[in-house]
Amino acid sequence: MATAANSPTESRYRLDQVxxxxxxMVLNFGPQHPxxxxxxxxxxxxxxxxVIRAIPYAGYLHRGVEKLxxxxxxxxxxxxxxxxxxVSPMSNEQALVMAFExxxxxxxxxxxxYLRLIFSExxxxxxxxxxxxxxxxxxxxxxxxxxxxxxxxxxxxxGILDLFEAVTGGRFHYxxxxxxxxxHDIPLGWDKRVLAxxxxxxxxxxxxxxxxxxxxxxxxxxxxxxLIDKDLAQGLGLSGPLLRASGVDHDLRRDAPYHAYDxxxxxxxxxxxxxxQARALVRVxxxxxxxxxxxxxxxxxxxGGINSGKIIKMPQQFKAQSGQVYAAIETPRGELGTFVIAxxxxxxxxxxxxxxxxxxxxxxxxxPWILPGxxxxxxxxxxxxxxxxxxxxxx
Amino acid sequence: xxxxxxxxxxxxxxxxxMRRPATTIPFxxxxxxxxxxxxxxxxxxxxxxxEELCVAxxxxxxxxxxxxxxxxxxxxxxxxxxxxRRGYLEDFTLDLTACIYCELCVQVCPxxxxxxxxxxxxxxxxxxxxxxxxxxxxxNEHAKPLTWxxxxxxxxxxxxxxxxxVEPAKTEPAKTEPAKxxPAKTEPAxxxxxxxxxxxxxxxxxxx
Numbered sequence: 294m295a296t297a298a299n300s301p302t303e304s305r306y307r308l309d310q311v312x313x314x315x316x317x318m319v320l321n322f323g324p325q326h327p328x329x330x331x332x333x334x335x336x337x338x339x340x341x342x343x344v345i346r347a348i349p350y351a352g353y354l355h356r357g358v359e360k361l362x363x364x365x366x367x368x369x370x371x372x373x374x375x376x377x378x379x380v381s382p383m384s385n386e387q388a389l390v391m392a393f394e395x396x397x398x399x400x401x402x403x404x405x406x407y408l409r410l411i412f413s414e415x416x417x418x419x420x421x422x423x424x425x426x427x428x429x430x431x432x433x434x435x436x437x438x439x440x441x442x443x444x445x446x447x448x449x450x451x452g453i454l455d456l457f458e459a460v461t462g463g464r465f466h467y468x469x470x471x472x473x474x475x476x477h478d479i480p481l482g483w484d485k486r487v488l489a490x491x492x493x494x495x496x497x498x499x500x501x502x503x504x505x506x507x508x509x510x511x512x513x514x515x516x517x518x519x520l521i522d523k524d525l526a527q528g529l530g531l532s533g534p535l536l537r538a539s540g541v542d543h544d545l546r547r548d549a550p551y552h553a554y555d556x557x558x559x560x561x562x563x564x565x566x567x568x569x570q571a572r573a574l575v576r577v578x579x580x581x582x583x584x585x586x587x588x589x590x591x592x593x594x595x596x597g598g599i600n601s602g603k604i605i606k607m608p609q610q611f612k613a614q615s616g617q618v619y620a621a622i623e624t625p626r627g628e629l630g631t632f633v634i635a636x637x638x639x640x641x642x643x644x645x646x647x648x649x650x651x652x653x654x655x656x657x658x659x660x661p662w663i664l665p666g667x668x669x670x671x672x673x674x675x676x677x678x679x680x681x682x683x684x685x686x687x688x
Numbered sequence: 689x690x691x692x693x694x695x696x697x698x699x700x701x702x703x704x705x706m707r708r709p710a711t712t713i714p715f716x717x718x719x720x721x722x723x724x725x726x727x728x729x730x731x732x733x734x735x736x737x738x739e740e741l742c743v744a745x746x747x748x749x750x751x752x753x754x755x756x757x758x759x760x761x762x763x764x765x766x767x768x769x770x771x772x773r774r775g776y777l778e779d780f781t782l783d784l785t786a787c788i789y790c791e792l793c794v795q796v797c798p799x800x801x802x803x804x805x806x807x808x809x810x811x812x813x814x815x816x817x818x819x820x821x822x823x824x825x826x827x828n829e830h831a832k833p834l835t836w837x838x839x840x841x842x843x844x845x846x847x848x849x850x851x852x853x854v855e856p857a858k859t860e861p862a863k864t865e866p867a868k869x870x871p872a873k874t875e876p877a878x879x880x881x882x883x884x885x886x887x888x889x890x891x892x893x894x895x896x
Contacts, residue, residue: 369753372790402848441702448711455723462725462804462835468790471846476795478845480724500705504698509690598848606796608751 317345322672324353329676330427331683335660337672344672347664349657354687362647367393367611370644372468377649378685379465380423383416383457384624385685386470388649391551392620392631393472394602396613403553404597405474410552410590412457412469413622414583415487418494419453420625421576421583422446424680428573429505431677432514442504449497452490459483472611473602484591491584498580506573515569519663519675522567529662530655533627534579535679538564538571545623552622557589569678576680579625612641626680627652649688653681724836727791727804730782730820731828737769740826741801744775748793748802756783757793782820784809797839805832 323334332353338346358377362370374389375382387409394401401409426446454464461467461477469477505511521531526539536543544561546554562578564571603610615637621630629652636645656679664672713720733741744761760779767774793802805828812818820828 365753369751369792372753372788372792376788441698445705451711458726459723460725462723462727462791462837463789466789468792474846476791476842476846477725500701504701508694508698510694598846600846601848604795604843604846605751605792607747 316340320669322669324350329683330681331686333657333681333683333686335664335672335676337664337669339669342668344664344667344669347661347672349660351654351657351683351686354683356684356688358688359647359649362389363644366608366642367397367472367613367644368605368608371470371472372466374649375466375468376684377651377688378624378626378629378653378682380682381416381420381625382465382467383412383469384622384629386467387413387552388620388622388624388629388631390470390472391622392618392633393611395618395620396616396633396635397472397602397611399473399602401474402598402601403595405599405601406553407590407594408475408479408599409470410554410557411487411587411594412460413552414586414590415453415456417583417625418580418587419450421580422450422453424576424625425501425505425573426450428677428680429511431673432511442501445497445501449494452494456483456487456490459486471600471602471605474598474600476600478599484594487587487591491587495581495584498577502577506570506577511573512570514671514674515573515678516566518569518667518671519678520566520568521659521663525659525662526567529658531627531659532652532655533623533625534572534575535627535656535659537562538575539567540565545621545628549621551620553590557586557593559586569674572678572680609642613637614641615645621650624652626656626682626685629685649685651685651688653679653683653685657681657686722806724806726806727789727835727837728808729784729805729828729832730825731803731805731832731834732780732822732825733801733803733829734826739767739769740777741799742777742780743799743801744777745798747796747798751792751796753790753792754786754788756786757781758783777822780822780825782825784818784820785815791837791842794837795839795842800838800840803838804835806835807832 318339320337320339321334322337323329324332329335334350334353336348336350337344338348356376358373361373365373370393371386371390374385377385393399423446426443429442429446430440457467458464460479460483461469463469469475521535521539523540526536526541531539532543540563542561542563544559545551546559547561560582562575562582564575613635615635617632617634619630619632621628623629628650630650632648632650633644634646635641636643659679660676663675667675735741744759746759746761749755749757749759758779758781759777762776762778764773764775766772789804791804794804802825809818809820
């Protein structure tokens with residue numbers, strides 16, 4: 294690894310640098326702490342209020358999804374992964390379905406690719422809105438933000454859930470993607486509802502900005518906190534907004550276009566600072582970019598079928614040759630990849646092994662590097678800025 | 689200094705939002721209007737003669753990812769209305785405690801017998817209250833409004849458009865694209881399996 298530090302303890306604050314008389318204390322942060330955004334535990338070794346060392350422990354939300362997907366057939370797997378990253382279920386479905394399509398060599402019709410893009414970007418807005426709300430909540434109610442921004446963001450996010458409900462019938466567990474396309478076409482007049490919603494949302498993002506990223510209290514609490522430099526970000530395999538906030542210009546939507554991103558180009562938002570403020574700025578700008586992408590995709594939405602694969606009739610209908618594929622998409626949190634090893638022959642109806650590469654797990658792996666030296670109140674801010682979703686980390 | 693002005697500005701945003709209409713509703717007195725496709729609970733349907741539509745083909749039991757559907761099949765007998773021999777249900781239970789509401793059972797049904805409802809079940813006091821028995825499922829047919837989705841509607845939506853089919857679910861009436869993409873892809877797929885058969889025939893004729 295190209296970082297200056299070779300291990301977390303050797304970063305900026307080393308154990309041997311601590312005064313021998315120092316009264317060190319061990320604090321278990323979580324697993325039931327509301328600021329850990331799920332069930333996650335960090336063992337903090339403290340000198341007074343300063344963190345000397347941080348050891349993260351994940352695995353409290355393990356549900357054996359990967360094993361379950363080996364038991365289920367290709368046709369049955371999609372509704373299960375909705376529950377992985379429960380803040381952006383659409384992205385989960387897409388990552389899994391894209392891997393299966395690559396494996397089974399199924400083409401996706403153009404209209405379905407556009408619909409997937411629209412769903413993916415709306416989901417990105419919803420996910421970032423939830424993040425902005427909970428991040429403001431992590432800051433506490435000191436600024437005009439706090440629980441106020443939290444409520445406003447959740448109110449605006451409801452609009453997207455309503456839109457998804459109109460298409461798929463589910464508010465959260467959609468099961469709208471299938472191998473070869475989508476299961477639901479959009480109903481009549483849905484695009485007008487989306488455009489009206491986006492027109493409503495755009496000024497409200499500016500409102501949230503004035504209470505968070507443009508607010509001097511917010512800036513004071515985030516600027517220079519939780520620095521991840523370029524080398525560390527690349528060395529740890531971070532992706533998504535975390536990587537772009539550290540000055541690495543990388544986005545799968547532009548660098549390895551899937552869906553219809555080759556026809557609707559993405560402007561990638563990059564910040565150089567690598568601190569919590571930069572991560573917040575990247576996410577807020579991505580929301581604006583997603584609004585533009587949805588508008589553009591809706592304007593160019595082609596006619597045609599939404600499914601070119603076989604319509605699901607029975608569990609064993611998809612048969613794969615033995616082989617392995619990897620497909621990745623850019624979710625709100627970063628690169629969500631699905632690696633499938635297919636067993637051929639009579640075992641060809643279900644994956645032999647399936648591995649999900651979750652961006653949140655890599656984000657959490659940065660904690661031992663960046664937490665030492667911060668106070669406990671900053672631990673909450675740093676953890677919030679990483680935007681981890683435990684369902685995805687533990688799977 | 690900046691903190692004070694920023695706090696006041698944030699307060700201004702709060703005041704502006706106070707004038708906006710409330711987004712929450714007093715729930716038990718007032719219930720949100722649900723979308724046409726909104727899906728929660730289940731129902732089993734009868735046909736126009738009042739005969740059960742379910743033919744006990746076990747398709748939904750097989751597709752269910754969480755294995756919540758359990759079926760007992762009655763012996764086949766002749767239908768009093770159509771006179772055809774068909775399957776009948778002896779018992780059907782659907783365990784809502786483990787259901788993930790994925791709608792796959794609705795999609796695979798060959799007779800549109802199982803559908804979902806737009807109104808959820810009333811919360812119960814026992815675990816048994818959450819298991820939908822056959823009686824409850826048939827009662828839901830009239831007790832609860834049903835969703836838009838049935839197997840035939842879902843399949844029609846997913847099938848590639850044949851020629852210039854008028855579909856209500858399309859956004860733009862102008863049809864410029866469909867002739868290009870979908871039929872072009874299906875044709876080679878249909879043609880390819882025919883080739884090896886033709887070759888095999890030719891080989892078989894030459895051999896004797």
